[in-house]
Amino acid sequence: MDQNVPSDHAMSSAGAQALERTGPDTAARRMGFFTDTTLCIGCKACEVACKQWNQLPDDGFALTGMSYDNTGHLGASTWRHVAFVEREAPLPGQGSPRDGAAAATWPFAELFPLGQPGPTSLLRDISPSHIETPAPLGPTERALGKFSWLMMSDVCKHCERAGCLEACPTGAIIRTEFGSVYVQPDVCNGCGYCISACPFGVVDRRADDGRAWKCTLCYDRQKGGMVPACAKACPTASIQFGELSELRERAEQRVEQLRSRGVGEAYLYGADAASQPGTEGLHAFFLLCDEPEAYNLPPDPVVPTAKIVRSWWAMAAGVLSLAALAVGSAFSVRRA
Amino acid sequence: MRDGKHPDPTFDAQRWDDGRNVSPGLGALSGEGALQRVRDRGPLADRGRAPPERVPREEAPEGKSYYGLPVLKEPVWKWFIPAYFFTGGLAGACAVLGAAAQAAGGRGTGDLVRRCRLAATAGIGASAALLIADLGRPARFLYMLRVFRPTSPMNMGTWIVGGFGGLSAVAAAPAVLPRSRALARAADVAGYGAGLLGLPLVGYTGVLIANTAVPVWQGTRNTLPILFAFSGAVSAGALLQLWPPRDRAGARGHAAGEMVLRFGRVAKAAELAVSFALDQEAARRAPRIARPLHRGLSGAMLQAARALVGVSLVLDLWPRRGRRTLLGTLSGACAMAGTVLLRFGVMQAGRTSARDPHATFELQRRGRGGAEEAARGEGGMPTLPGVEPTGQESFHAGPGA
Numbered sequence: 001m002d003q004n005v006p007s008d009h010a011m012s013s014a015g016a017q018a019l020e021r022t023g024p025d026t027a028a029r030r031m032g033f034f035t036d037t038t039l040c041i042g043c044k045a046c047e048v049a050c051k052q053w054n055q056l057p058d059d060g061f062a063l064t065g066m067s068y069d070n071t072g073h074l075g076a077s078t079w080r081h082v083a084f085v086e087r088e089a090p091l092p093g094q095g096s097p098r099d100g101a102a103a104a105t106w107p108f109a110e111l112f113p114l115g116q117p118g119p120t121s122l123l124r125d126i127s128p129s130h131i132e133t134p135a136p137l138g139p140t141e142r143a144l145g146k147f148s149w150l151m152m153s154d155v156c157k158h159c160e161r162a163g164c165l166e167a168c169p170t171g172a173i174i175r176t177e178f179g180s181v182y183v184q185p186d187v188c189n190g191c192g193y194c195i196s197a198c199p200f201g202v203v204d205r206r207a208d209d210g211r212a213w214k215c216t217l218c219y220d221r222q223k224g225g226m227v228p229a230c231a232k233a234c235p236t237a238s239i240q241f242g243e244l245s246e247l248r249e250r251a252e253q254r255v256e257q258l259r260s261r262g263v264g265e266a267y268l269y270g271a272d273a274a275s276q277p278g279t280e281g282l283h284a285f286f287l288l289c290d291e292p293e294a295y296n297l298p299p300d301p302v303v304p305t306a307k308i309v310r311s312w313w314a315m316a317a318g319v320l321s322l323a324a325l326a327v328g329s330a331f332s333v334r335r336a
Numbered sequence: 337m338r339d340g341k342h343p344d345p346t347f348d349a350q351r352w353d354d355g356r357n358v359s360p361g362l363g364a365l366s367g368e369g370a371l372q373r374v375r376d377r378g379p380l381a382d383r384g385r386a387p388p389e390r391v392p393r394e395e396a397p398e399g400k401s402y403y404g405l406p407v408l409k410e411p412v413w414k415w416f417i418p419a420y421f422f423t424g425g426l427a428g429a430c431a432v433l434g435a436a437a438q439a440a441g442g443r444g445t446g447d448l449v450r451r452c453r454l455a456a457t458a459g460i461g462a463s464a465a466l467l468i469a470d471l472g473r474p475a476r477f478l479y480m481l482r483v484f485r486p487t488s489p490m491n492m493g494t495w496i497v498g499g500f501g502g503l504s505a506v507a508a509a510p511a512v513l514p515r516s517r518a519l520a521r522a523a524d525v526a527g528y529g530a531g532l533l534g535l536p537l538v539g540y541t542g543v544l545i546a547n548t549a550v551p552v553w554q555g556t557r558n559t560l561p562i563l564f565a566f567s568g569a570v571s572a573g574a575l576l577q578l579w580p581p582r583d584r585a586g587a588r589g590h591a592a593g594e595m596v597l598r599f600g601r602v603a604k605a606a607e608l609a610v611s612f613a614l615d616q617e618a619a620r621r622a623p624r625i626a627r628p629l630h631r632g633l634s635g636a637m638l639q640a641a642r643a644l645v646g647v648s649l650v651l652d653l654w655p656r657r658g659r660r661t662l663l664g665t666l667s668g669a670c671a672m673a674g675t676v677l678l679r680f681g682v683m684q685a686g687r688t689s690a691r692d693p694h695a696t697f698e699l700q701r702r703g704r705g706g707a708e709e710a711a712r713g714e715g716g717m718p719t720l721p722g723v724e725p726t727g728q729e730s731f732h733a734g735p736g737a
Contacts, residue, residue, distance in 0.1 A: 169491035175727035190472015210472025278706020296402030300705030318562030330440035
């Protein structure tokens with residue numbers, strides 16, 4: 001297997017060489033991401049790894065005031081974006097021992113009696129006197145029971161029916177042998193149509209460069225037999241990379257497991273065509289614990305081309321009426 | 337050389353290599369160590385693009401959103417594109433009218449046909465220039481002709497524009513080249529060809545913007561193409577009112593002028609009717625998506641466009657005498673302004689709509705997303721020829737893929 005990681009130029013010619021098989025073990029396997037947001041700790045290693053591997057330029061240095069999310073959204077130079085939502089609703093399994101949830105399973109559980117404030121420092125406060133004389137809960141500790149984090153690493157969904165791919169007028173956007181959607185930078189002429197066609201708002205045009213860019217699912221790393229940079233860097237295996245069928249099985253098992261632990265809100269987003277008919281399933285699907293809108297995902301996205309057949313007929317009707325009008329105006333005057 | 341444009345001469349050499357170097361426009365560094373200064377381009381702003389707006393709290397409905405941030409990307413097109421919608425529509429409609437006048441023939445239509453053909457050629461020339469100028473990499477404009485894919489209205493449009501440009505140039509050639517019977521005959525044939533191709537030319541731009549994820553455009557996908565078609569017709573009629581064809585006033589009166597007037601009146605009435613139908617279609621799908629059609633800058637532009645075309649229609653219904661009248665000029669000017677404002681207003685409405693996350697969410701929550709197509713029960717999403725739905729033809733999939 002070729003261990004050399006191709007440069008960008010080689011990768012674009014590799015796009016042209018996608019017609020060739022690179023070996024029996026890479027024959028059209030559908031690879032993708034399963035992002036389990038319940039495991040995400042918001043470390044942003046995925047953002048950093050993606051930026052570093054792909055040598056992406058920065059997007060400007062600004063603080064947004066939106067929790068820990070200073071990236072804001074996916075873009076031409078941000079191909080992994082971690083979303084942070086602090087919400088006033090509990091999430092079973094996510095909480096501190098002060099919530100009383102499954103308190104008995106926490107380490108040092110005896111130091112955290114139910115409904116009591118915990119010690120601020122294990123070293124300082126490990127003393128029987130703390131337990132014997134419990135203090136009342138303060139406002140912060142009372143509020144902690146109604147609080148949870150939603151953290152999700154957002155990425156290009158590499159849709160089975162991709163709006164960007166179907167809209168591209170130059171044929172720059174292709175489906176690779178791994179099933180991912182790839183924008184060939186040596187073909188893209190920056191028309192910007194893919195940007196309006198993406199139902200998730202993923203792809204964007206880089207202002208100084210002029211071309212459209214998005215996550216490549218580390219096409220160059222995959223060709224070298226490696227795992228994408230973000231999946232490699234993720235410390236909690238929140239981002240899992242592998243064959244789609246296997247990932248889907250794993251994801252379904254994980255949902256079962258979460259539901260048995262009391263996280264009834266857990267569900268899969270975009271795992272297959274049945275749950276997301278508009279895109280016929282995503283090659284980068286998610287396990288979410290709230291409505292998609294909370295994560296800035298559309299609840300029922302659809303590839304725009306699926307809705308356009310009737311529009312072409314409407315156009316035909318309109319322009320034929322126009323032709324009739326022109327002919328009618330011309331001939332009616334002549335007859336008069 | 338350390339001036340503002342070239343902060344680092346060694347960096348500059350690699351700048352355009354693959355477009356992935358740190359761009360000085362985005363993050364120019366100067367200074368060393370603790371004295372480093374970073375060019376702050378503002379929060380989440382991109383060059384020439386407005387930063388994503390947050391929906392003001394009083395407008396936010398009960399639905400959730402992610403800090404009010406947009407879920408879609410705004411269209412990246414500059415003013416060139418709505419200007420192209422205008423010039424392309426005008427060119428196509430002129431060719432259609434010219435072909436019809438050519439077919440009807442008769443005394444006094446010769447100059448009308450000539451002007452239509454010239455306007456069509458000038459219009460399509462300007463259109464091509466505008467389209468190429470808007471590209472991120474204008475030098476690569478010919479790459480649009482690499483493929484022929486009916487799934488992409490922009491690709492279809494490229495072929496239509498190219499074909500129409502050639503035909504209209506041939507049709508207009510006798511006006512600028514020395515007289516020749518062969519040329520005149522070729523021009524006549526080309527004139528009919530341009531008239532035929534002019535039909536998709538006036539209408540496809542509506543399909544182009546409807547084939548996006550922008551809620552107000554996707555939600556008006558059945559009326560937009562018709563609106564653009566008649567808007568093109570209105571602008572063609574307006575141009576010929578401002579530039580009236582010379583007509584040897586014979587016993588029948590000003591035949592060419594009368595043709596233009598009849599064409600223009602019906603086109604204006606039709607455009608007004610379809611613009612109301614557009615509002616209805618949007619409101620029917622989801623009331624939220626219709627907001628940009630009535631509110632804000634886009635709402636003002638669209639209402640003004642409607643008013644101007646309405647005024648033009650009223651002026652047209654007034655009796656007049658002679659070839660060039662004040663009424664005719666006023667009517668033409670109003671209609672021109674109205675059609676220009678319509679294109680720019682629709683573009684602005686799209687930008688506003690893409691910026692509003694609740695427009696997308698509400699449209700889809702009301703079952704107008706993928707569920708609508710799945711419910712049609714066709715088994716899988718509708719497809720168009722030209723691209724195998726998942727794009728698998730890009731490579732040899734091999735057995736069992």
